[in-house]
Amino acid sequence: MSAPAGDLALRVERIVDVTPSVRGFVLRPADGGGLPSYAPGSHLVVACGDRRNAYSLTGEGHAPDSYAISVLHRPDGQGGSAWLHGVRPGQVLRCGRPRDAFAPVATARxxxxxxxxxxxxxxxxxxxxxxxxxxxxxxxxxxxxxxxxxxxxxxxxxxxxxxxxxxxxxxxxxxxxxxxxxxxxxxxxxxxxxxxxxxxxxxxxxxxxxxxxxxxxxRFGGVDAAEGAPFTVRLRRTGRDIAVAADASLLDALAAAGVEWPAMCRRGVCGECRMDNAAGTILHRDLVLSPAERAAQSCLMPCVSRAEGVLSLDL
Amino acid sequence: MVQTMSDPVRAACIRRFPWPFTGDRYAYSANVEPAPGARRTLVGEWGRTILDPDETYAAELAERRDILARDPSRHVELPHMRAASWDALLWGLRELAATDPAMTLDRQGDGHVWTNRRLGTRQAFRYGDDASLPMGPLMFLGSQIQEDIVLLDQREDRLWADAGCVTFASNWSMAFTAGMSFMEIHGPVPRDFADGAIPRAERFLIRLPAGQAYRRINWTSTAGYRLDTALDSYADWGASRARMADCDDFADVFHMRVEVQHLVRLPESGAIVFLIRTYLLPLADILTVPGWRTQFASVLTHLPDDIIQYKGLATLRPRLLAHLG
Known part of the structure; x- marks a missing residue:
């Protein structure tokens, strides 16, 4: 049977000080089950308090008994790393399944x-x-x-x-x-x-x-901030205009206006929140879309990407 | 080839047949859905598991072994696909063990032991060590599952069919296809390009996350109960296909050929495994299910000419409709 695509509950088994500012976390399934293998370059999206940060998996991806991540404490960051540095062994973290956007190319010499x-x-x-x-x-x-x-x-x-x-x-x-x-x-x-x-x-x-x-x-940790110049989204199906403030992401602005949209990593790495049939001058900040898709200017990841002026959406 | 199934096997094949139509029209489309998932038909069910080791298991694997011995070119593996092949093997054996209680995969030290009581196989191996298997990992998987296997490598934002073990191809050749990109393989499909379905399908697959599986179903026809209709063996079956429209025992010769295709992103290599499972059902058996009979007749009546040509049904449609009507 294939593993379901749901989230993982991982218990912090061990914490090691990799360096004085980098803490390593060894994670095992809270229910004692197995863990999926992962491809080189994969990351884990971890719920850190009210944030979701992406951390590279640092171990061997073949049939792992545990996952390991290394977290740099960023005192000037947005709180995710500080929150993780406060975590103690035994605590259970909600994580996504490993995702990969940085795999080695098999044909490389x-x-x-x-x-x-x-x-x-x-x-x-x-x-x-x-x-x-x-x-x-x-x-x-x-x-x-x-x-x-x-x-x-x-x-x-x-x-x-x-x-x-x-x-x-x-x-x-x-x-x-x-x-x-x-x-x-x-x-x-x-x-x-x-x-x-x-x-x-x-x-x-x-x-x-x-x-x-x-x-x-x-770009490690994904894209750091979704902030930028304010712009407006126009929902084509309802004719509504929603203002996206300088310090809010498009996804947040939609949610605040009552428009639900699926999202996962909120860092421009997982691709879950992709929106198609958009029109406008899109400022891409994600790590998912191909150059051709960016150039087409008709799809975007609203968790990090923004627009100039008015962005029209098929909503 | 003569139909040699016993009556109970034949009955089981009808019950488990993945009947491809749900309405009275057929539209060529990407028609992908999450897998697995049971689908009821008028007489039974299919799709509860990704792999489907059924009543024909041992016979089909024996046939694959013979074909590979005759024509080793049915198995192709470009050198950079070694990691993906091992990934596919481990994924496939785990899936099979979870599907069929007669099979187990156990970890033993730094290796695995595969036990398959249906074939009397017991094989220890160490992951990544080619010398620990009697054949390449993809070939070994092909000796345990009925599905044909193609591995798609992902690079330069495209998919490439760089490995495969395919003995039951429907009018194509693994040896010829090896190394082609997704867009090269899916060249002449009527309507698909105009609608952009194939580029869309490739984008969808490129974004498929690890561990997720999707399936689609495809149908065509075959003369006789013949799994191997690869281009490589055209000399053996081409003539019987050409004669089908005029043969006396049409209802026994005409077979509906349904492919249940699964697409799974492998966890460790990031390659996509494309599985093709082929099911054949003679027209005589279709005629025993009245609902199928009317559905097939309706689909044939409404199919546009270019699709009829593509599926090789142009000369067969009148005879088919005469039987179904």
């Missing part, structure tokens, strides 16, 4: 993983799978000068000589430049980390002639 800070987390499952299937992989990992390296022992064990840890922005920039100039044909690039690092890596890749199809990026 080589995988070049570029990470910064907590952005290393999705690559742990990549490395576990690479070892199992004999995939060639190398890692460039930027860590702040003097900062501890999260998951250092595991990374060394999995990536061996393929791992390079770079301290400071200049060293990382030079290493990325060199790596992106010298990769074998057929290498795929995967980047995850702070926006600045990701933008640099992708700009370097483009500068060295990498086609977009071989560059894969995951």
């Amino acid at each position: 080589h995988h070049l993983l570029i990470a910064g800070g907590i952005g290393i987390t999705p690559f742990l499952s990549h490395l576990w799978a690479a070892r199992r299937w004999g995939r060639r992989v190398s890692v460039l990992y930027a860590v702040g000068a003097g900062a501890p390296v999260p998951h250092h022992a595991e990374l060394t064990a999995l990536a061996g000589d393929g791992l390079r840890i770079l301290r400071g922005r200049a060293a990382m920039q030079a290493a990325m430049d060199q790596a992106l100039r010298t990769q074998a044909l057929g290498t795929h690039l995967y980047v995850c980390g702070p926006d600045g690092l990701m933008d640099s890596a992708l700009a370097l890749a483009r500068g060295h002639g990498w086609p977009d199809e071989r560059c894969h990026a995951e």
